Amino acid sequence: MNILEIEHCTVCYKNGTPAVSDVTFAVREREIVSIVGESGSGKTTLIRAILGLLPPGGHVTEGKIVFNGMDLVTADDRTLRDIRGRSIAMIFQDVGSSLDPIRRVGIQYREAVCAHEDLTKKSFFTRARDMLARMHLSDPDRVMDAYPFELSGGMKQRVGIAMGMTSAPRLLLADEPTSALDVTIQAQVVSQMKELRDRYGASMILVTHNMGVASYLSDRIGVMKSSRMVEFGTRDDIILRPKDPYTVSLLEAVPKLGGKMYERN
Amino acid sequence: MSGTELDRKGSDKDQEGETLLCVEHVSKVFPVKKRRLTAVDDVSLTLYKGEMLGVVGESGCGKSTLAKIIAGSLKATSGRVTLNGIEYPKLKGTAAKNHRRNIQMVFQDPLSSFSPRMKIGTYLSEPRRNYDHLPRSEAWREAGALLEQVGLPASFLDRFPHELSGGQLQRVAIARAIAIDPPLLICDEATGALDVSIQDQIAALLVRLIKERNIGCLFIGHDPALVRSISNRVAVMYLGRVVELMPSRLLEKEHRHPYTGALLDSIFDVYCDQSAEIRLLEGEPPSPLRLQSGCAFAPRCPQCTERCRRTVPELKDIGGGHFVACVET
Known part of the structure; x- marks a missing residue:
């Protein structure tokens, strides 16, 4: 069962260039979907659009975001207010601020x-x-x-x-929830997010630039590059059998323990 | 914990060469409301010529304070720092000013370390004009050549910082740091604000430049996987102390200190097993204001014994350029 369906979604800011173009994917019940990509790829804009939390000037210009059979793009403020926090909750990068x-x-x-x-x-x-x-x-x-x-x-x-x-909530949106944390604390928070899914059966969309965290937590992963989703698939497909050259280069660039040492000669 | 007996034959090769920087028993204490905050606690390190020494640790472990002491922008409370045998923090006047060119720094956030109204060319020619009194035109020409060395077009000389991306700015910051051929370069989280693919390029650039110019480099970071892949040796810091120092390529297999192990366990590998439980290090580092007796890591250490709570472990040589500060090894 899909809990959230995003269909051909395009988001533009005032200057007219799309920050998200023609993105389509769905989140199933009890599923963790990660959106990975580098800064400026549109991943944060994408999850903010789901709850209508785009910064001033941002609009969904095309496509649908369907939650529970309801299109959130055309929903009025009251409906969105009812959904925010109760059915769909959001965690931001820096809770402290x-x-x-x-x-x-x-x-x-x-x-x-x-x-x-x-x-x-x-x-x-x-x-x-x-x-x-x-x-x-x-x-x-x-x-x-x-x-x-x-x-x-x-x-x-x-x-x-x-x-x-x-x-x-039935769906938790997390925007870089561990990026501001040290690695040992990040590990604690990640393990607790996993526990939440296992215990409450909540679905999650996790936006992150940390490929390792995405790989550990996700059922499916979407890779974004300059406003487009270049690849979307199961965790194993993306991590072990990436097809898009951008996904391949992203995976290669991640420093790994036991991985390459930078050339010294 | 990898407690196996190790084949250490190859590991000595990594660190031959002349000593460049010598840090001896350096401590830094900040007074905080009548209490003492020990940011750096009795740290001794040696950096060889042309070597990249990595320093890794979590926020608050004192790695940036150590960098500032080495850079000369902070005075150590006790201990000695020498570069090529000169105790430069004690220099005064012209001697101090002239010595400053020997140590250059690259910071984490590229944009905030640039003056927004200064052109890239002005910024890049400044060190040569200041230290070598080069005429403006010549320094400008050199700046163009420098840009090309760090993989940017010379046309960037006329641009302003806000017109460049973070990765490009970091290249410019590196170019400026090496413009006057310093024997020592300090990179404090120099890739911390960058995306992974840009980080990869900057890391490769740094390694190439310090090799070409035989610069010694202190590379400070919080990601053990990155620090390990860029450096010859790596020092792990916890609460102001170096707890382990070893050749980088042996890090994941032969580390001995429980904190190093916990730090490495906390990294999510891209190819991790999803069903594996994460091995968590519980709690958080204690406040450096309230240092208890004994090993600073003892309260969080899974292998802690009574002895750990009483004695502060010294950094011991266990052979092959590997040092560890743990009572139980």
Whole structure:
């Protein structure tokens, strides 16, 4: 069953050149799809378009984005508001900068969740605490009482994922969720994202430039280059049997342990 | 952990040559609200002429502080740094100014290290005009040749930084750093802001240039896979200390320190097995404000023993140019 279908989608900014051109793919239930590509390839624009979160001047000019039988491109603001956060949630690259620096994390967490759901204070706290504990944050109460600057980057990122997952969305959009993190913390966050899929059965679209993370987490991978999706297929097809020369060069450029040493002669 | 006995025959070859840079027992302590933040803790390193020494570690491990001390922009709290036998941080006046040309640096974010109103040509001719008092026209001509050496057309001389891409700017930054033939080049996360295919090109360019010009290079990074593939030897830092130092090509098979192992385990290989569990290093590095006694890695170490909590391990030579700071090896 497809949960999201993107058909011939084109997104343009004010200057008229498309940031995403004619992209088609679908996400199935319980599936993790990664969109990989280099900066400026349009991958972030693509997932922002799904929730109608394009920066000013950006518009979907052609194509459809169908979620649950409904076209999100033509949906009105109210429908989109209902979907955002509840059915489709989003995690951004730098959660730290999307938190208000002078308010405690718990208040902001509650605000985000209660925008979509009617919850009493008590039931919110039970759920939030449970969610933070699942993200392996050892002391959820301390985290809720803390100001953002009191938490490390990895902790804030996990709070962001917990906030996104609290309303148990059917689809999670993650825009470079681990790029700002150190490798050991990245490994922790990646393992928790995998656990979320296994436990909640949420589908995910993961935008990343880290081929290793995409390879580990994804069921299917799409490769984008200068606004087009040059290749889309199962993880094994893309990683082990890439067809497009761009995918091949991208895979070759990734430094690997035990891989090539740069020539010294 | 690879604890197997190793064939180390080939490994000594990597590091013959004359000593260029010598860092001896260098520490840097920053006062923070009446407390002491130890950013670099008793680090000793040697860099040979024409060698690329990689330094890898996570944010806050002190690698950038170490780079600044070596570059001379920070004074070490204790310890000695020498280049070709000269203790240059102690130099004063003209001697200090003249010595500065010997160490050049390339930074992480290319755009913010350029003046937005300065043409690429002006930027590139500045070092030669400043240190060698070359006339403007001659320096400009040399700048064109430099651009070609780093794989850019000489027509870029008349452009402004915002007209270039990140990878192109990083090439210009490298060109400027090598313009006055410094014996030592420091690259602090020089490819950190770039896409992988651009990173690949810049890494190949750096290796070629330092080989051609016999420059010693300190390459600092957070990706062990990249640092390993670009350098001759690699030093792993954790919380201000070097915990392991070894020939790069033996890194993945013969590392001994548990932190090095954990760092390598945290990398997602492109060809990884999806069903394999990730081996996680739990927790986060402790604050450098609250250093406990004993090994700094002990609280997160899977092999920690009582001895680790009491003694601070020294960096021990275990043969073949391999040094490790762990009580249990």
